[in-house]
Amino acid sequence: MKGGSLSFLLVLLIATITSVLCFSDGMLPNGDFELGPKPSDMKGTQVINKKAIPSWELSGFVEYIKSGQKQGDMLLVVPAGKFAIRLGNEASIKQRLNVTKGMYYSLTFSAARTCAQDERLNISVAPDSGVIPIQTVYSSSGWDLYAWAFQAESNVAEIVIHNPGEEEDPACGPLIDGVAIKALYPPRPTNKNILKNGGFEEGPYVLPNATTGVLVPPFIEDDHSPLPAWMIESLKAIKYVDVEHFSVPQGRRAVELVAGKESAIAQVARTVVGKTYVLSFAVGDANNACQGSMIVEAFAGKDTLKVPYESRGKGGFKRASLRFVAVSTRTRVMFYSTFYSMRSDDFSSLCGPVIDDVKLLSARKL
Numbered sequence: 001m002k003g004g005s006l007s008f009l010l011v012l013l014i015a016t017i018t019s020v021l022c023f024s025d026g027m028l029p030n031g032d033f034e035l036g037p038k039p040s041d042m043k044g045t046q047v048i049n050k051k052a053i054p055s056w057e058l059s060g061f062v063e064y065i066k067s068g069q070k071q072g073d074m075l076l077v078v079p080a081g082k083f084a085i086r087l088g089n090e091a092s093i094k095q096r097l098n099v100t101k102g103m104y105y106s107l108t109f110s111a112a113r114t115c116a117q118d119e120r121l122n123i124s125v126a127p128d129s130g131v132i133p134i135q136t137v138y139s140s141s142g143w144d145l146y147a148w149a150f151q152a153e154s155n156v157a158e159i160v161i162h163n164p165g166e167e168e169d170p171a172c173g174p175l176i177d178g179v180a181i182k183a184l185y186p187p188r189p190t191n192k193n194i195l196k197n198g199g200f201e202e203g204p205y206v207l208p209n210a211t212t213g214v215l216v217p218p219f220i221e222d223d224h225s226p227l228p229a230w231m232i233e234s235l236k237a238i239k240y241v242d243v244e245h246f247s248v249p250q251g252r253r254a255v256e257l258v259a260g261k262e263s264a265i266a267q268v269a270r271t272v273v274g275k276t277y278v279l280s281f282a283v284g285d286a287n288n289a290c291q292g293s294m295i296v297e298a299f300a301g302k303d304t305l306k307v308p309y310e311s312r313g314k315g316g317f318k319r320a321s322l323r324f325v326a327v328s329t330r331t332r333v334m335f336y337s338t339f340y341s342m343r344s345d346d347f348s349s350l351c352g353p354v355i356d357d358v359k360l361l362s363a364r365k366l
Contacts, residue, residue: 030055031179061088084177087163099152104184106204106226122162125150147204147226196229198358234264247287247315254356257337266334271326276363284317290351295338
């Protein structure tokens with residue numbers, strides 16, 4: 001009887017975990033906004049009923065945009081499907097979602113600038129919130145995928161995306177599409193790597209049809225990162241790339257440094273003063289037409305290493321290592337690219353070297 005009860009509990013536990021994972025990872029209900037308002041809930045492109053878009057609640061000047069729609073001379077393009085929404089002055093959208101209290105989650109969404117120059121978005125799941133600047137356009141399509149993370153304080157999360165802008169034209173504001181969520185599992189250091197998540201395998205949800213990678217913006221004041229254990233210590237974002245659409249040196253995920261010295265990634269590791277360590281990593285290109293001479297600068301405490309890489313833009317990588325003696329109990333490991341780069345196939349998409357398989361080990365363990 002005991003064995004039967006145990007088997008039943010095990011099956012129940014597996015079913016529960018599976019249902020949580022299946023529900024958590026992927027597009028939010030109507031996250032692609034393909035289910036739209038009724039004509040009676042519209043005034044031109046403006047949605048006038050706050051509950052008109054299924055699964056969402058609206059506030060302020062929100063427009064329902066069809067792909068190919070024109071605003072003056074500007075053609076509004078939707079990244080996937082036929083519809084997206086635009087947030088005007090002080091407008092917001094929100095959705096309540098069942099989550100697991102204490103768990104970490106990452107939101108992924110597409111955003112595009114329209115007519116406002118200094119556009120930014122406030123993302124919040126109380127008590128966490130963050131500001132994501134979107135005035136820098138990283139891809140030639142005008143649409144970029146962004147990630148933002150939070151820790152669930154209860155079993156229900158109210159996800160809010162808000163445009164804090166104040167433009168003369170109330171319709172000016174960012175376009176939003178493809179809102180998805182993924183549960184994050186914070187990695188731990190192992191006896192094979194003092195750094196956590198050194199292979200970048202744990203990170204934000206990547207939309208299956210997205211070919212641009214996911215931008216992880218700088219989170220100077222945020223407690224949680226959509227790229228667990230890593231901090232984005234720069235003015236610009238880094239790009240999270242997947243093996244389905246890019247060349248990745250190791251495993252299924254990597255990081256592309258897309259904005260020169262303004263695109264830096266860092267992690268603080270516990271070290272022993274006077275002990276010798278070796279920081280090893282891979283440097284390559286993402287097979288995305290990012291060609292030319294590149295240099296990745298690696299830092300471990302006060303020690304630095306410049307790693308040159310000649311990219312043909314067709315994939316490939318080399319390995320490098322930095323040997324150093326720890327001068328503190330906490331050593332900051334950081335990477336950035338020396339130069340800005342542009343893709344040779346469109347000359348407007350920012351790109352750069354890829355880093356992956358980052359390991360920190362005591363020299364005696366090698």
